[in-house]
Each structure stands twice: as C-alpha cells, then as structure tokens.
Amino acid sequence: MHDDKMTYSKTKYNLKCKILARKVNDKAVSKRASALNGGIKCEIEHPPALGRESLMGCGKYQARICFTDNGSVRLIRVPRMNSSIPQSLANYLVRSEYATLKFLETTQVPTPRAFDYGISDDTKPAEISLEATEQFYLKHLDDKGDHLMVDDELNTIGIIYLQTARVVPAGEAFGPSLATAEMDGIYNGRSSLTVHDLALARFLEAKGATSLAGIMSRDEKVRRFFFGLEVDLFWEETLSLI
Numbered sequence: 534m535h536d537d538k539m540t541y542s543k544t545k546y547n548l549k550c551k552i553l554a555r556k557v558n559d560k561a562v563s564k565r566a567s568a569l570n571g572g573i574k575c576e577i578e579h580p581p582a583l584g585r586e587s588l589m590g591c592g593k594y595q596a597r598i599c600f601t602d603n604g605s606v607r608l609i610r611v612p613r614m615n616s617s618i619p620q621s622l623a624n625y626l627v628r629s630e631y632a633t634l635k636f637l638e639t640t641q642v643p644t645p646r647a648f649d650y651g652i653s654d655d656t657k658p659a660e661i662s663l664e665a666t667e668q669f670y671l672k673h674l675d676d677k678g679d680h681l682m683v684d685d686e687l688n689t690i691g692i693i694y695l696q697t698a699r700v701v702p703a704g705e706a707f708g709p710s711l712a713t714a715e716m717d718g719i720y721n722g723r724s725s726l727t728v729h730d731l732a733l734a735r736f737l738e739a740k741g742a743t744s745l746a747g748i749m750s751r752d753e754k755v756r757r758f759f760f761g762l763e764v765d766l767f768w769e770e771t772l773s774l775i
Contacts, residue, residue, distance in 0.1 A: 543583060546582055546583060547582045547583070549582070549613075550581075550582030550589060550594065551582075553594035553611055553613065554579045554594070554596065556611060557577065557579075557596060557609065557611060559577040562577055562598065562609060563575050563576065563577055563598070565649060566598045566600075566607065566648075566649075567600075569648050569649060570600060570605075573600045573601070573602045573603060574600070574601050574602060575598050575599060575600045575601060576598075576599050576601065577596055577597070577598060577599075577609070578596060578597040578598075578599050579596045580595075580596065580597065588608070590613075591613075592612065592613055593610045593611060593612060593613060594610070594611040594612075594613055595608050595609065595610050595611070596608070596609050596611075597609075607648065608645075612626065612627065620653060623653070624652045624653060627650055627651075627652060628650065628652070630647075630650075631647050631650040634646070634647035635647055637692065642689055642690070642691065642692060643690060643691050644691065644692050670700065670701055670702070670703055670705075670706035670707075671692075671699070671700060671701075671706075672699060672700075672701045672705060672706050703748055704748055704751065704752075704755060705755045707745055707748045707749065708748055708749065708751070708752075708753065708755050708756065709726065709727070709730045709749060709753040709755075709756050710756065711756070711760070712729075713727055713729035713730045713732075713733055714727065714729075714753075714756060714760070715727045715729075716760065719756075719757060719760060719761045720761070724753065724757045724761060725753070726750065726752070726753055727753075730749060730750065730753065731750060733749055734746045734747075734749040734750035737749060
C-alpha cells in the first residue's frame with residue numbers, strides 16, 4: 534500500500550511538472566534570450582521533475598536556457614500556481630522579484646542577475662522605475678533567516694531567494710521574535726514583553742546597539758498579531774490582542 538501511494542505521488546508530481554513545462558513557449562523564450570545575449574543561439578532544457586537534476590522548487594518551476602556557442606546557462610522561472618494564489622498576485626510577485634534583483638545590481642550585494650521578465654497574457658510588460666531614497670529593511674515571509682548569506686562579521690554577502698521577501702518597518706524587522714516569545718501567554722490572552730525580550734534588549738544596550746535595544750523593548754504587537762491571530766477570529770477576540 535505504501536509503495537502504491539509513493540508511485541501515485543510521483544506520477545502526480547511528474548504530471549504537474551509536465552503541465553508547467555507546457556506553459557513555457559520554448560520558441561518565444563529562445564528568441565528573446567538570444568536577442569538579449571548578442572544573438573547567440575540557445576535551447577530550452579526542461580529538467581526532470583524528480584531526482585538530483587530537478588530544478589522544481591516549492592513556488593517555482595525552473596528550466597535551463599542553454600546557449601550553444603559559449604556554453605553559458607541561464608534560468609527561466611515560472612510560478613507554480615494553485616487555487617490559493619490568484620493570477621494577479623503571481624504577476625505582482627514576478628514584477629516585484631525582477632525589480633528587486635535589478636535594484637540589487639546597483640549595490641555591492643551579490644545576487645543573481647535578472648535579464649528579463651514576462652507576465653501572463655501581457656505582450657508589453659510595463660517598465661519599472663527604481664529609486665532608493667532611504668534605508669529599508671527586508672524580511673522574509675517564511676522567517677527562518679536562510680534567505681540571507683552573511684560573512685563572519687555579519688555583513689550581508691548574498692540574498693538567495695526574494696520571492697516572498699518584503700520591505701517592513703524597523704519595528705517589524707528587529708522587534709521581539711519567536712526566539713524570545715512565551716507562546717502560552719499569547720494563546721491565553723496574556724501578551725506582553727517577556728523576560729527574554731528584556732534580557733536581549735539589555736544585552737544589545739550593553740553592546741552599544743542602542744537603537745536595536747529600543748526597538749526590542751518597545752512592544753511586541755507585530756509578534757502578537759502575526760502569531761496570535763487565528764483564521765476566522767471573531768472581531769471581539771481580535772480586539773483583545775490590541
């Protein structure tokens with residue numbers, strides 16, 4: 534029975550991969566990629582759905598653009614759509630990722646270069662204007678920290694995956710997190726700064742990071758709302774979190 538389930542799962546996954554591959558217009562992509570790379574001819578290589586050669590991610594289907602003359606390779610990334618993600622959101626994420634990568638090319642942070650993008654049913658993608666006017670903070674939706682690479686001095690030397698990263702206020706970027714939370718209090722309506730929050734704030738203060746210490750010891754509203762809200766919560770219960 535277990536083997537049957539495994540076989541069914543692999544078959545279903547392979548089918549999903551084939552459906553995504555069919556969404557890629559190989560001829561149009563090859564023509565565009567060649568034009569962006571000095572007219573060098575190229576071919577689209579669709580990797581297997583499973584195994585070590587697979588490029589399938591949780592949110593993206595990826596294929597290789599292989600240039601035949603010089604052996605260089607680029608990637609094409611296609612959003613994996615499901616019923617919970619409308620097409621308008623997928624289009625927004627594509628534009629956002631492209632704009633972010635183009636901006637990062639102007640900085641010293643090493644990231645993959647973005648060469649072009651396309652939107653579903655959009656024959657003339659709008660140009661994106663980029664302007665950096667002030668310091669900003671990046672935070673990832675799945676906040677594990679593994680989207681950043683840092684050196685021994687904690688300088689950011691690489692940003693790996695930005696599809697669901699977003700710009701947030703300093704209070705959300707550096708405020709109290711799960712590492713110092715007491716979740717039983719949040720789930721029982723007793724949400725406040727914990728002894729661990731305050732201990733970390735004192736440590737930061739002692740290290741000379743006064744501004745970070747101030748953010749850490751100000752409040753924990755972001756954590757409270759992010760982890761304390763249930764789906765379909767009654768308004769009266771939501772108000773109790775404020």
